Amino acid sequence: xxxxxxxxxxxxxxxxxxxxxxxxxxxxxxxMAYSQRFPFxxxxxxxxxxxxxxxxxxxxxQVQTPAFMPVGTQGTVKGLTIDQIExxxxxIILGNTYHLSLRPGSELIAELGGLHGFxxxxxxxxxxxxxxxxxxxxxxxxxxxxxxxxxxxxxxxxVHLRPEDSVRIQQELGSDIAMVLDHVVALxxxxxxxxxAMERSLRWAQRCQDSxxxxxxxxFGIVQGGLDPGLRQQSAEGLQRIxxxxxxxxxxxxxxxxxxxxxxxxxxxxxxxxxQPRYLMGVGRPIxxxxxxxxGVDMFDCVMPTRNGRNALAFTADGPLRMxxxxxxxxxxxxxxxxxxxxxxxxxxxxRHLFQADEMLGPTLLSIHNLxxxxxxxxRARQAIERGDYGSFLLDQRRRLMDANAGxxxx
Amino acid sequence: xxxxxxxxxxxxxxxxxxxxxxxxxxxxxxxMAYSQRFPFxxxxxxxxxxxxxxxxxxxxxQVQTPAFMPVGTQGTVKGLTIDQIExxxxxIILGNTYHLSLRPGSELIAELGGLHGFxxxxxxxxxxxxxxxxxxxxxxxxxxxxxxxxxxxxxxxxVHLRPEDSVRIQQELGSDIAMVLDHVVALxxxxxxxxxAMERSLRWAQRCQDSxxxxxxxxFGIVQGGLDPGLRQQSAEGLQRIxxxxxxxxxxxxxxxxxxxxxxxxxxxxxxxxxQPRYLMGVGRPIxxxxxxxxGVDMFDCVMPTRNGRNALAFTADGPLRMxxxxxxxxxxxxxxxxxxxxxxxxxxxxRHLFQADEMLGPTLLSIHNLxxxxxxxxRARQAIERGDYGSFLLDQRRRLMDANAGxxxx
Numbered sequence: 001x002x003x004x005x006x007x008x009x010x011x012x013x014x015x016x017x018x019x020x021x022x023x024x025x026x027x028x029x030x031x032m033a034y035s036q037r038f039p040f041x042x043x044x045x046x047x048x049x050x051x052x053x054x055x056x057x058x059x060x061x062q063v064q065t066p067a068f069m070p071v072g073t074q075g076t077v078k079g080l081t082i083d084q085i086e087x088x089x090x091x092i093i094l095g096n097t098y099h100l101s102l103r104p105g106s107e108l109i110a111e112l113g114g115l116h117g118f119x120x121x122x123x124x125x126x127x128x129x130x131x132x133x134x135x136x137x138x139x140x141x142x143x144x145x146x147x148x149x150x151x152x153x154x155x156x157x158x159v160h161l162r163p164e165d166s167v168r169i170q171q172e173l174g175s176d177i178a179m180v181l182d183h184v185v186a187l188x189x190x191x192x193x194x195x196x197a198m199e200r201s202l203r204w205a206q207r208c209q210d211s212x213x214x215x216x217x218x219x220f221g222i223v224q225g226g227l228d229p230g231l232r233q234q235s236a237e238g239l240q241r242i243x244x245x246x247x248x249x250x251x252x253x254x255x256x257x258x259x260x261x262x263x264x265x266x267x268x269x270x271x272x273x274x275x276q277p278r279y280l281m282g283v284g285r286p287i288x289x290x291x292x293x294x295x296g297v298d299m300f301d302c303v304m305p306t307r308n309g310r311n312a313l314a315f316t317a318d319g320p321l322r323m324x325x326x327x328x329x330x331x332x333x334x335x336x337x338x339x340x341x342x343x344x345x346x347x348x349x350x351x352r353h354l355f356q357a358d359e360m361l362g363p364t365l366l367s368i369h370n371l372x373x374x375x376x377x378x379x380r381a382r383q384a385i386e387r388g389d390y391g392s393f394l395l396d397q398r399r400r401l402m403d404a405n406a407g408x409x410x411x
Numbered sequence: 412x413x414x415x416x417x418x419x420x421x422x423x424x425x426x427x428x429x430x431x432x433x434x435x436x437x438x439x440x441x442x443m444a445y446s447q448r449f450p451f452x453x454x455x456x457x458x459x460x461x462x463x464x465x466x467x468x469x470x471x472x473q474v475q476t477p478a479f480m481p482v483g484t485q486g487t488v489k490g491l492t493i494d495q496i497e498x499x500x501x502x503i504i505l506g507n508t509y510h511l512s513l514r515p516g517s518e519l520i521a522e523l524g525g526l527h528g529f530x531x532x533x534x535x536x537x538x539x540x541x542x543x544x545x546x547x548x549x550x551x552x553x554x555x556x557x558x559x560x561x562x563x564x565x566x567x568x569x570v571h572l573r574p575e576d577s578v579r580i581q582q583e584l585g586s587d588i589a590m591v592l593d594h595v596v597a598l599x600x601x602x603x604x605x606x607x608a609m610e611r612s613l614r615w616a617q618r619c620q621d622s623x624x625x626x627x628x629x630x631f632g633i634v635q636g637g638l639d640p641g642l643r644q645q646s647a648e649g650l651q652r653i654x655x656x657x658x659x660x661x662x663x664x665x666x667x668x669x670x671x672x673x674x675x676x677x678x679x680x681x682x683x684x685x686x687q688p689r690y691l692m693g694v695g696r697p698i699x700x701x702x703x704x705x706x707g708v709d710m711f712d713c714v715m716p717t718r719n720g721r722n723a724l725a726f727t728a729d730g731p732l733r734m735x736x737x738x739x740x741x742x743x744x745x746x747x748x749x750x751x752x753x754x755x756x757x758x759x760x761x762x763r764h765l766f767q768a769d770e771m772l773g774p775t776l777l778s779i780h781n782l783x784x785x786x787x788x789x790x791r792a793r794q795a796i797e798r799g800d801y802g803s804f805l806l807d808q809r810r811r812l813m814d815a816n817a818g819x820x821x822x
Contacts, residue, residue: 074768078770078772081775082756103767104760104764112741118758119757119761329515329519330519332523342492345531346530353529354486357485359487359489360490361487364771
């Protein structure tokens with residue numbers, strides 16, 4: 001499998017060392033040192049699925065896995081105070097390197113105590129690398145072997161982001177987990193384009209690993225390779241030769257069908273280390289989390305609970321509710337009767353009124369509810385794994401969340 | 412004074428009974444009954460100013476006076492959860508009859524437990540009567556003896572609001588304190604226009620009193636009369652003949668200079684009952700509250716702390732700060748070092764970043780801070796009165812808040 005992929009190395013755009021040479025330079029010291037430094041304790045494994053229950057130990061505390069990470073792009077989980085984020089049950093949140101480096105700038109954040117001090121969150125933080133923006137900003141981005149060049153979405157100025165820049169910025173942000181800079185392509189894409197991006201991602205991963213200097217920060221590699229099992233496997237193996245503290249699965253939920261994403265998890269998870277955390281990036285709907293856990297994923301992040309919350313969509317255990325709908329106008333019941341969040345102290349009628357009246361409390365309350373829903377879903381998943389009963393949990397969730405596709409909409 | 416004003420009664424637009432006839436019909440039973448039902452305990456009076464320290468007893472609890480009431484126009488203090496409103500120190504909040512009656516409708520709110528149940532606030536609520544919208548919606552309003560006719564700001568439909576409607580709606584809302592429907596005019600205005608509106612307000616006040624049927628709801632009269640001491644006095648006396656549980660001073664802060672407003676307080680407060688609460692409506696800047704208390708006012712409400720907060724203006728004991736300003740970009744200090752609010756757990760640099768990045772947490776945090784600032788100001792005023800030292804407090808506040816005029820701006 002590897003040999004077949006290596007054959008294409010000659011076509012790389014700027015003639016770097018072939019990947020097997022790069023890999024040969026790696027001494028494996030990182031993998032050993034770092035996996036000890038940020039131990040991932042496995043508490044339980046489900047007997048009938050690949051679900052795992054673990055604890056990830058990070059400089060700012062422990063993360064109970066499977067875990068969902070709320071997204072705090074610009075140094076704030078949109079609309080929530082720190083107390084409110086904590087109350088949802090989140091152990092760890094995500095910050096965005098690209099956005100924070102443009103505004104207010106990573107040097108400023110470093111001055112003000114890193115991202116933890118700046119935003120006032122003293123638990124674990126994971127920062128992405130900027131790789132996803134190479135994909136999401138599309139036309140405003142150019143990729144070369146050296147790195148990515150963005151046109152700033154703020155003022156149109158040119159921004160260079162090399163792997164070394166991404167690591168430096170993430171070190172200035174002081175996150176608990178830094179991600180390698182990766183090259184994400186939109187799907188569907190031709191195999192050459194996907195392979196090219198995957199191989200560049202491997203070379204960039206090595207450069208990220210080589211440029212690290214902050215000991216109190218884990219670094220995760222990112223598996224790329226689109227929907228091609230061979231490329232995915234090659235990526236996973238290449239990253240492990242470099243050695244990281246955990247492994248993310250990137251480049252999914254970018255246009256493909258859920259079934260294709262699940263299939264890729266079945267390809268990738270089995271070739272990742274069993275004793276290190278696995279993180280499925282940017283995913284997803286409640287059902288995607290449940291399916292991902294079944295295939296061995298430990299960590300997730302997604303803007304869906306907050307973005308959909310701002311757009312009046314409330315997640316429930318029986319599928320989503322559109323809170324602007326007339327049917328809620330006189331409904332005295334809360335969104336979910338057993339939910340402990342502040343939104344569920346109110347009636348559906350009140351929540352609907354807030355959206356009808358364009359009151360900012362509506363988006364705030366639904367963001368809180370949806371994040372609480374995601375955290376409760378993960379808590380139930382963890383309990384099911386501890387009971388050795390994740391298979392039943394999975395079947396039950398598939399049935400209940402059948403209609404949850406709607407959750408993907410009004411983003 | 413009264414005789415002079417009565418001379419004009421003949422010119423009233425739809426020939427109702429002259430005001431002295433109306434007053435003669437009043438048996439004074441209401442005044443006695445209601446003031447006992449909602450007792451106002453005076454705890455202290457300042458020896459050198461007219462400041463009073465009291466406790467107002469209402470169906471949903473006590474209000475420590477002098478008190479500031481956050482404005483919750485549409486059934487929500489904009490951007491704040493109920494917990495967050497409570498944490499600012501507010502005993503009582505205000506709801507708007509006009510807005511709530513249009514959306515979601517007072518019958519719906521009544522069905523859902525009244526405004527308390529609907530919004531989830533179980534402490535006292537005061538509802539305004541819709542009178543201020545006669546002024547603020549200006550061109551969209553027509554006033555006749557019967558009542559006001561609005562063009563709905565939502566859909567342009569015609570809305571009739573007679574005094575009896577206002578009382579009925581407020582009874583459906585179930586507030587602790589209902590306000591009489593009054594006719595508010597913009598200042599400056601000709602004396603005839605002001606007198607006409609004041610006298611109509613008296614007739615409407617009588618109709619409001621006559622149409623009450625909810626025992627667990629106090630009703631306040633509203634003194635009108637523009638900047639004319641004689642008209643103000645006549646209004647105050649006329650309202651007392653009808654008899655209310657408290658008296659508001661309306662039609663101020665509608666275009667006149669602060670000094671003119673203070674002068675009117677000096678005219679009106681001395682002719683109001685000493686054993687009943689006094690409420691200065693829609694006022695105002697921190698210094699206006701302090702000056703109002705000195706003249707004998709017990710209650711205030713204003714959108715300024717929340718509206719200015721949403722526009723990046725933070726109140727402090729030494730005047731307001733514009734949080735978008737560059738000078739805050741690297742400032743590690745909180746807005747106010749001794750403030751216990753959640754916003755003051757963050758640096759000014761972080762708050763500025765939230766506004767620069769257009770993050771909704773910025774408006775939320777500054778609304779919380781500003782409301783906390785107003786409540787702390789009132790708490791300090793109460794302590795000063797208890798110490799018998801309000802005169803020094805007033806002088807100190809005048810000096811500190813000298814620059815606070817800026818606070819009136821970006822509303």
